[in-house]
Amino acid sequence: MSVELAIGVDIGGTKIHFALADDQGKLYHQEIVRTEAREGAVVVLNQVLEGIGRMYEAASAYTDREKLRGIGIGSAGQIDFATGRVAFAVDTLPGWTGTRIKEDVAGRFPGLPVIVDNDVNVQAIAERRYGAARGLNSFVCLALGTGIGGAVVENGQLIRGTFGGAAELGHVSVNFNGPRCSCGNRGCIELYASGTGIVRLADEHAAAGLYEGQTDSRSVIKGWLDGEPQASAIMDVVITALSTGISGLIHTFNPQAVIIGGGVSEAGEPLLSALRREAALRTAPAMWEAVKIVPAAVGIQAGVIGAAAQLWHYS
Ligand SMILES: [Zn+2]
Known part of the structure; x- marks a missing residue:
């Protein structure tokens, strides 16, 4: 042994x-x-x-x-x-x-x-060796957790940039007039589609009298999956922001796959289908035909x- x-x-x-x-x-x-x-x-x-x-x-x-x-x-x-x-x-x-x-x-x-x-x-x-990116040489990973982390693989290698800071995909902005982010920019994807981003949106909707549920991300996602209209209005913003970001990444890297992981992605197939539907409308056809949006497969x-x-x- x-x-x-x-x-x-x-x-x-x-x-x-x-x-x-x-x-x-x-x-x-x-x-x-x-x-x-x-x-x-x-x-x-x-x-x-x-x-x-x-x-x-x-x-x-x-x-x-x-x-x-x-x-x-x-x-x-x-x-x-x-x-x-x-x-x-x-x-x-x-x-x-x-x-x-x-x-x-x-x-x-x-x-x-x-x-x-x-x-x-x-x-x-891990995804390339054992999971959703097996056999792929060009792909993007988005980890939707408390924040949003990213990784980009091109020609089988991680893109690192000058010192290793590349692929901070959570800080790609999808709204130049959006709220200020800790990174200095405005309207970063992380402010909309991370766990804390969903809470932020839920608090905003609650303060405006548009949402009466629990403002933690799990409750918002559950409300959306149950077809509850107030939670769905919040998730519409999440999905629009995230698919806008994904479209930008597809146009930047022309990847074979965008792999979605992290706690928020536990929303599962309904979230993935919504992202596919929305990102398709925002992506040049040849690029869209070449890419698949799939869940991370290796797990927690x-x-x-x-x-x-x-x-x-x-x-
Ligand atoms: Zn940021």
């Missing part, structure tokens, strides 16, 4: 997911801890180091030491891929900006390769699976 394994780590603002994975994306051992985000970056980095240490110990039950391929990490924020340093992270991880993840992890576990990337970039690797463990998969993706 000595399968080749990698340690995967998915670092988010609320939880850190650790796992041992093989090159088929199968998980052998895993652990989820609550991110002590409010305690600051040093504490969070220690949580990461300790969790990797536990995976390192656990690995001996499944494989020989020399079959441990390395440590793959996906983190929230913009990651400088070459140095494995956090170039910028938002308030969900206070002080995380500037953290030298790769250097510190490699220092603690000498001899093991360490690869660090943005959390949605590693999810794109895509972050940790993709993090580990980096050890095979780059070899």
Whole structure:
């Protein structure tokens, strides 16, 4: 019994997911801890180091030491891929900006390769190896969570830009007169189609007397799926904004697929059909014929699976 394994780590603002994975994306051992985000970056980095240490110990039950391929990490924020340093992270991880993840992890576990990337970039690797992007060389991923993360794969490789900040697709604007975003721009997709964006719209509608339901995103989505008119009016805005953004991405990248994941995408096929219907009206025909809009397929463990998969993706 000595399968080749990698340690995967998915670092988010609320939880850190650790796992041992093989090159088929199968998980052998895993652990989820609550991110002590409010305690600051040093504490969070220690949580990461300790969790990797536990995976390192656990690995001996499944494989020989020399079959441990390395440590793959996906983190929230913009990651400088070459140095494995956090170039910028938002308030969900206070002080995380500037953290030298790769250097510190490699220092603690000498001899093991360490690869660090943005959390949605590693999810794109997971989708390409094991999920909705199998066999595709050109695709876009949108992760509709608390915020919106993105990844773009072209010719089988992630597009990184100058330092690794490329594909911040949540901050593509769909309304130049829209509300101000934390990034500085106005009307970013994230303000409409993320979990917090839906809450923002619901609060706005409620304040105007146009919505009487619960203003959390799950309730709004459920109301829409049930055909409730007030919730549907909110989701019309969400769908129009998101499909406008998707159309822009299709015109920019001419991809084979746009892959939709994240908590909001749990709305499922009704959301996907609505996006297809609306995006089709906004996209040049040849581009539209070449692309499919599909759900992410790897599931909620895509972050940790993709993090580990980096050890095979780059070899
Ligand atoms: Zn923005």
